[in-house]
Amino acid sequence: MADDASRKRKVRGRKIRSDRSQKAGRRAKKELARKASNAGKKNGDSPLTDPADVTPDPFVETDAVTALRGRITGWLEADQPVHLIGPTGCGKTALALSAAAKRGRPVVWLNGDEAVDTAALVGDHAGGERYKEDDRFVSGVSKQTEIIRERWVDNPLSVAVREGATLVYNEFSRSDPAAHNVLLSVFEEGVLERPGKRGENRSIDVHPEFRAILTSNDVEYAGVHEQQDALLDRFVGVHVDYYDGETEREIVRSHVDLPEEAIEVVVETMRTLRDDLEIVVGTRAAITAAKGLTIFDSGENGTLDDELLTEVFVDVLAPKIAGQGPDDVRQLQTQIAESI
Numbered sequence: 146m147a148d149d150a151s152r153k154r155k156v157r158g159r160k161i162r163s164d165r166s167q168k169a170g171r172r173a174k175k176e177l178a179r180k181a182s183n184a185g186k187k188n189g190d191s192p193l194t195d196p197a198d199v200t201p202d203p204f205v206e207t208d209a210v211t212a213l214r215g216r217i218t219g220w221l222e223a224d225q226p227v228h229l230i231g232p233t234g235c236g237k238t239a240l241a242l243s244a245a246a247k248r249g250r251p252v253v254w255l256n257g258d259e260a261v262d263t264a265a266l267v268g269d270h271a272g273g274e275r276y277k278e279d280d281r282f283v284s285g286v287s288k289q290t291e292i293i294r295e296r297w298v299d300n301p302l303s304v305a306v307r308e309g310a311t312l313v314y315n316e317f318s319r320s321d322p323a324a325h326n327v328l329l330s331v332f333e334e335g336v337l338e339r340p341g342k343r344g345e346n347r348s349i350d351v352h353p354e355f356r357a358i359l360t361s362n363d364v365e366y367a368g369v370h371e372q373q374d375a376l377l378d379r380f381v382g383v384h385v386d387y388y389d390g391e392t393e394r395e396i397v398r399s400h401v402d403l404p405e406e407a408i409e410v411v412v413e414t415m416r417t418l419r420d421d422l423e424i425v426v427g428t429r430a431a432i433t434a435a436k437g438l439t440i441f442d443s444g445e446n447g448t449l450d451d452e453l454l455t456e457v458f459v460d461v462l463a464p465k466i467a468g469q470g471p472d473d474v475r476q477l478q479t480q481i482a483e484s485i
């Protein structure tokens with residue numbers, strides 16, 4: 146696409162710069178959703194979130210999006226846990242949250258990482274609770290006894306299983322596979338064992354409305370933390386890829402206020418780079434580049450030239466290159482300029 150006509154792209158219509166005040170309301174809503182999904186991360190708080198609060202905003206629903214979401218909600222209806230597998234930034238999280246919201250049940254959000262162990266999933270003893278017991282065994286004489294009762298705090302999986310929530314377990318393959326042993330009996334026998342719990346009620350019966358959507362990056366799923374086959378066998382695997390061009394344009398349009406021509410150029414560039422470069426170029430890269438262009442436009446006449454486009458995409462994609470030495474960045478810049 147590096148012919149002369151494309152060197153200087155005239156973007157007609159509105160100026161590239163967005164009207165930021167129009168975005169304020171949208172941003173505030175997004176912040177609300179983010180807070181809602183973070184609510185469960187503080188120890189002791191309930192991780193249950195209202196389904197209306199997890200609906201991604203903005204969320205565009207093209208045919209491709211609704212078809213995929215329909216597959217997810219369909220499998221959930223058939224009482225099958227769903228494993229969404231796909232490349233970085235293709236929209237797995239947004240899709241999972243939208244499907245979870247559609248069910249209308251409370252949502253429990255969990256993020257996989259190395260630190261997630263069985264206790265992080267099911268719960269833990271959270272120190273002692275002190276209280277005093279007053280024993281008036283002889284009239285006029287009282288004896289006070291200090292009692293320390295161990296307090297058990299349920300973590301997200303226990304809460305989700307008990308309350309019949311939709312568990313959205315993002316990047317689950319990043320967690321230690323051993324932590325997931327407790328999931329086997331959840332899916333197989335409908336019982337959650339809480340191994341660390343002392344005393345009664347060590348297990349919880351799984352609520353009939355409990356469902357799970359797990360997401361994995363396809364590369365990590367294949368290698369870094371190999372999850373046990375016995376567990377993977379119990380999921381339905383829905384492989385997702387980047388959306389079609391029109392859906393990606395709609396997605397970028399929903400996030401960034403740019404003239405149509407600029408959106409088209411950004412998405413087309415991103416899709417070309419996705420094919421040409423060895424690094425993963427997700428939809429998020431186009432959203433970020435478009436956001437950059439609302440600021441780094443070339444002034445009043447609203448033009449988008451290839452130099453600016455190259456600069457913006459280099460900045461957006463530079464974090465992905467190993468080492469990030471000047472040579473690597475130069476090489477990336479050359480590749481991007483050639484592709485554009």
Ligand SMILES: Nc1ncnc2c1ncn2[C@@H]1O[C@H](COP(=O)(O)OP(=O)(O)OP(=O)(O)O)[C@@H](O)[C@H]1O
Pocket residue numbers: 201203204205206210231232233234235236237238239240362396399427428429432
């Ligand atoms: N249907 C949609 N409507 C609006 N925005 C969307 C939609 N799908 C994805 N996005 C946006 O695209 C970007 C990437 O999506 P998302 O974070 O869901 O991808 P992911 O596959 O979970 O990424 P990662 O692997 O990095 O976690 C996000 O900014 C998200 O808001």
